[in-house]
Amino acid sequence: MKKAPLFAVVKLCTLLSLPLFAQDPTAKETPKSGVIEAIDVEAFAPKPIDTTVAPTIIAFGSCNKMSMPQTMWQHVNANNPQLWVWLGDIIYADTSDMRALAAHYKKLKTTPDYKKMRAKTQIIGVYDDHDYGLNDGCSDYPMKKGAKKCLMDFLDVPMNSVIRKREGAYSSYTFGKGAQRIKVIVMDTRYFRDPLVKDPTKQRRYIPNMEGEVLGEAQWKWLENELRSSTANLNILCSSVQVIADDHPHEKWGNFPNQRKKLLALISSTKPKNLLILSGDRHMAEVSKMQLEGLPYPLYDFTSSGMTHIRSGTEEVNRYRVGDMILKKNFGVLKISWNGDKPIVALQARGQLNELFQEVVVRY
Numbered sequence: 001m002k003k004a005p006l007f008a009v010v011k012l013c014t015l016l017s018l019p020l021f022a023q024d025p026t027a028k029e030t031p032k033s034g035v036i037e038a039i040d041v042e043a044f045a046p047k048p049i050d051t052t053v054a055p056t057i058i059a060f061g062s063c064n065k066m067s068m069p070q071t072m073w074q075h076v077n078a079n080n081p082q083l084w085v086w087l088g089d090i091i092y093a094d095t096s097d098m099r100a101l102a103a104h105y106k107k108l109k110t111t112p113d114y115k116k117m118r119a120k121t122q123i124i125g126v127y128d129d130h131d132y133g134l135n136d137g138c139s140d141y142p143m144k145k146g147a148k149k150c151l152m153d154f155l156d157v158p159m160n161s162v163i164r165k166r167e168g169a170y171s172s173y174t175f176g177k178g179a180q181r182i183k184v185i186v187m188d189t190r191y192f193r194d195p196l197v198k199d200p201t202k203q204r205r206y207i208p209n210m211e212g213e214v215l216g217e218a219q220w221k222w223l224e225n226e227l228r229s230s231t232a233n234l235n236i237l238c239s240s241v242q243v244i245a246d247d248h249p250h251e252k253w254g255n256f257p258n259q260r261k262k263l264l265a266l267i268s269s270t271k272p273k274n275l276l277i278l279s280g281d282r283h284m285a286e287v288s289k290m291q292l293e294g295l296p297y298p299l300y301d302f303t304s305s306g307m308t309h310i311r312s313g314t315e316e317v318n319r320y321r322v323g324d325m326i327l328k329k330n331f332g333v334l335k336i337s338w339n340g341d342k343p344i345v346a347l348q349a350r351g352q353l354n355e356l357f358q359e360v361v362v363r364y
Contacts, residue, residue, distance in 0.1 A: 040109075040110050046156055046158070047118070047122075047123075047156045048156070048158055049122050049124065049173055050122065051173055051174060051175045051176075052175075052176070052177075053082075053175065053176055054175040054176025054177075054180055054181060054182045054336075055081070055082035055083040055122075055175060055182065055336070056082065056335070056336050056337070057079055057080060057081045057082055057083075057333065057334070057335055057336070058081060058082070058083045058084075058085065058184075058236070058333070058334040058336070059076055059079055059081035059083070059084050059085075059121075059331060059332065059333050059334075060084065060085035060086070060087055060125075060238075060278055060280075060304055060331070060332045060334075061076070061084075061086070061087065061280070061304050061305070061307045061330075061331035061332060062086065062087040062088050062089050062090075062128065062240070062280025062281060062304065062305045062306075062307070063088075063089040063092075063130075063280065063281070063283055063305045063306045063307060063308070063309065064089065064090055064091065064092070064108070064307040064308050065091075065092040065308045065309060066091050066092060066093075066104050066107050066108055067092070068308040068309060069308070070108070070111045070113065070114065070308070071352065072307045072308070072329065072331060072351075072352070073111065073113030073114050073116070073117055074113045075331075075350065075351070075352060075353060075354040076117060076331055077113060077116055077117050078354045079333050079350070079354065080120075081117075081121050081333070082121060082122065083121065083122045083123075083124070083175070083184070084117060084121050084122070084123045084124075084125075085123075085124055085125050085184065085186070085236075085238055085278060086123070086124070086125025086126065086127075086155075087125065087126070087128070087238060087239075087240050087278060087279060087280030087281070087304070087305070088125070088126055088127050088128020088129075088130075088131065088132075088240035088280050088281060089127075089128045089129070089130040089131055089240075089280065089281065089305075090105070090108065090125070090127065090131045090151075090154070091104040091105055091107075091108055091130070091131050092104075092130045092131070093130065093131055093133065094130050094133065094134065094135060095133055096133050096134070096142070096143045098143065098146040098147070098149075098150060101131070101133060101146070101147065101150045102150050102153065102154075104131075105131075105150060105151075105153070105154040108154075109154060123155060123156075124155065124171065124173060124184065124186060125155065125186060125238070126151070126169050126170070126171075126186050126187070126188055126189075126238065126240055127147060127148075127151050127169065127190060127240070128189075128190065128240040128241070128280065128281055129190065129251075131147070131151070132144065132147050132190045133146075133147045136195075136196055136251065137190060138190060138193040138194060138195050138196075139190075139191060139192050139193055139194060139195075139213075139216075140195065141190075144190070144191055148168070148169050148191065149164075151169055152164050152169070157171075166218070167191065167192075167216075167218065168188040168191040168192060168216065168218075168219055169186075169188045169191065170186060170187055170188040170215075170219050170222065170223075171185075171186045172184065172185045172186065172226050174230075174231070174232055179233060179338075179340065179341035180233065180234075180338050180341070180343075181231060181232040181233060181234075182232055182233075182234045182235075182236065182336070182343075183226075183230050183231075183232035183234070183235045183236070183272075184236045184238065185223070185226050185227070185235065185236065185237050185238065186238040187215060187219070187223065187237070187238060187239050187240075188215070188219065189214055189215070189239055189240050189241055189253075190240070191216070192213060192214070192215055192216025192219060193212070193213065193214045193215075193216075193256075194209060194211075194212035194213045194214075194256075195209075195212070196209065196251070196255055197209045197212075197255075204249050205249040205250065206249065206255050208254075208255060208256070208257050209255060209256050210256075210257060210258055211258075212255075212256045212259065213256075213259065214253065214256050214259040214263075215259070220262075223266070224266060224270065227266065227267065227270040227272045227275075228270045228272075230272045230273070232272075232273065233273050233274060233341045233342070233343060234273070234274050234276070234336065234343040234345070234364075235272040235273060235274060235275040235276070236275075236276050236277075236278060236334075237267075237275055237276070237277045237278070238277075238278045238279075239253070239277060239278070239279045240279070240280055240281055241253060241279060241280075241281045242254075242279045242281065242282065242288070242301060242303055243260065243263065243264075243277050243279060243301050244277065244288035244289070244290050244299065244300075244301035244320050245286070245288045245301065245303070245318045245320060245321070246260070246319075246320075247316070247317045247318050247319060248282075248316050248317070248318065250281075250282065251281060264292055264299075267292060267295065267299065268292050268293060268294040268295050269294070271294070271295065271296070273364075274297060274342075274343055274364040275295075275299065276299075276300050276302065276334075276345060276362070277299065277300065277301040277302070278301075278302055278303075278304075278332065279301055279302070279303045279305075280303065280304065280305045281303075281305055282303055282305045282306075282311070283305050283306040283309065283310045283311035284303070284305060284306060284310055284311055284325055284326055284327050284330075285303060285304045285305065285306070285325075285326040285328075285330040285332065285349040285357065285358070286303050286318065286321055286323070286324070286325045286326065287300060287301070287302050287303070287321065287322045287323055287347055287349075287358070287360045288300065288301040288303070288318060288320040288321055288322065289301075289320055289321075289322045290320050297364055298362075300322075300347070300360075300362060301320075302332055302334075302347045302360075303332075304330055304331055304332030304349060305330070306328075306329050306330055307329060307330070307331055308329065309329070310327055310328060310329055310330075311327065314327075315327070322360055323358050323360055324357075324358055326349050326351075326357045326358060328351050328352075328357060329351050329352060330349050330350060330351045330357065331349075331350055331351070332347070332348065332349060332350075333346075333347075333348040333349075333350055334346070334347060334348070335348065339363075342363075342364050343364050344361065344362070344363050344364070345361070345362045345364075346359055346360075346361050346362075347359065347360040347361070347362065
C-alpha cells in the first residue's frame with residue numbers, strides 16, 4: 001500500500017481545518033526521513049451539531065483521567081445517547097503547554113470506544129480546571145485563550161462559530177421543534193472567575209469571596225438573554241461546579257455567595273420553563289433539590305463526576321440531597337419522555353457494566 005504524498009496530507013488537513021501535524025502535537029516532524037504520522041481521518045473529521053431533532057437520551061460526565069483505563073465508554077454507549085455533555089476535567093492535563101494539552105485531547109479522541117460514541121452521538125461541553133490547565137484555575141490564568149482553543153478543536157466547534165470569536169467557552173443549543181424543544185445552556189465558570197480565597201487559619205479550605213465574579217459581565221448578559229428568550233419546554237443549564245450543594249468545603253458556586261444568589265435570582269426572575277442543572281467536578285454523584293421562591297417547579301442539580309476515579313472518604317453533608325451520595329465511578333443519563341408539552345426526566349446515575357445506582361424521576 002502506497003503512502004499518501006505530502007501534498008495530499010496538506011490538502012486533507014486544510015479540508016479538516018487542522019494545521020499540519022496538529023493531530024498529534026507531541027509528534028516530532030522528521031524532515032530527513034520524510035516520515036509523517038498517519039492522520040486519523042475518522043477521529044478528526046469536522047462534525048457540526050445538528051439541532052433539528054430533540055434528544056430523548058442525554059448522557060454526561062466529568063473527571064476523566066487519560067492516565068487511567070478508559071473503560072466507561074462501552075457502558076455509556078450501551079445507553080445509545082443522542083447527546084453527550086462534558087462537564088469538565090475531560091482529560092486531566094494540568095499543563096500550560098498547549099501542545100501537551102492538545103495531545104491529551106487527541107489521545108481521548110482516538111480512544112476506540114470514545115470514537116464509537118462520537119460516531120453516533122453529538123458532543124458538546126466545557127472544560128474545568130484540570131483541562132483548563134491549572135488546578136482551581138480562573139481568570140488570571142495566562143494560557144486561558146489557548147486552553148479554550150484546544151477545547152474548541154476537541155469539540156469540533158466550526159471555525160466560523162461565534163463561540164470561537166468571543167472570550168470564554170460558553171455556548172447554547174436548542175434541539176428540536178414545537179412543544180418538545182430542549183435547550184442546553186453551557187456556562188464557563190473558569191475563564192472570567194475571580195480567585196478563590198483560601199482560609200489563612202486553615203480551619204476550612206476557602207472563605208467566602210463576597211465581591212468575586214464568576215461569569216463576567218458579558219456572560220451574565222448572555223445568560224440572562226438565553227434564559228429569558230428560551231422557547232424550550234425543557235431547559236438544561238450546565239455548570240462545571242455545583243450550584244445548589246453548599247455545605248461541602250470544595251469548589252462550588254457557594255464560594256461566591258453573592259454570585260450564587262444572583263444566579264438563583266436570575267433563574268427565578270426569568271422563569272425558564274422546566275429548568276434542570278447538570279454539574280460535575282466532585283468525584284461522586286448526587287442529586288440536589290431546592291424550592292426557589294418565584295419558580296413554579298423545584299430546581300434540581302444533578303451531579304455526575306468520576307468516570308475514571310472517585311473521591312476518598314465517607315458521605316458528606318448536603319442538606320439539599322435527594323437519595324444517596326454515590327461513591328462509585330459513574331456517569332449521568334437523562335431519559336426524557338413527554339406528556340404533551342410537559343417533560344418527564346429520569347435522572348440516572350450509572351457506572352461500570354451500566355449498573356443503575358440511582359434514579360430520580362422528575363415530572364414537570
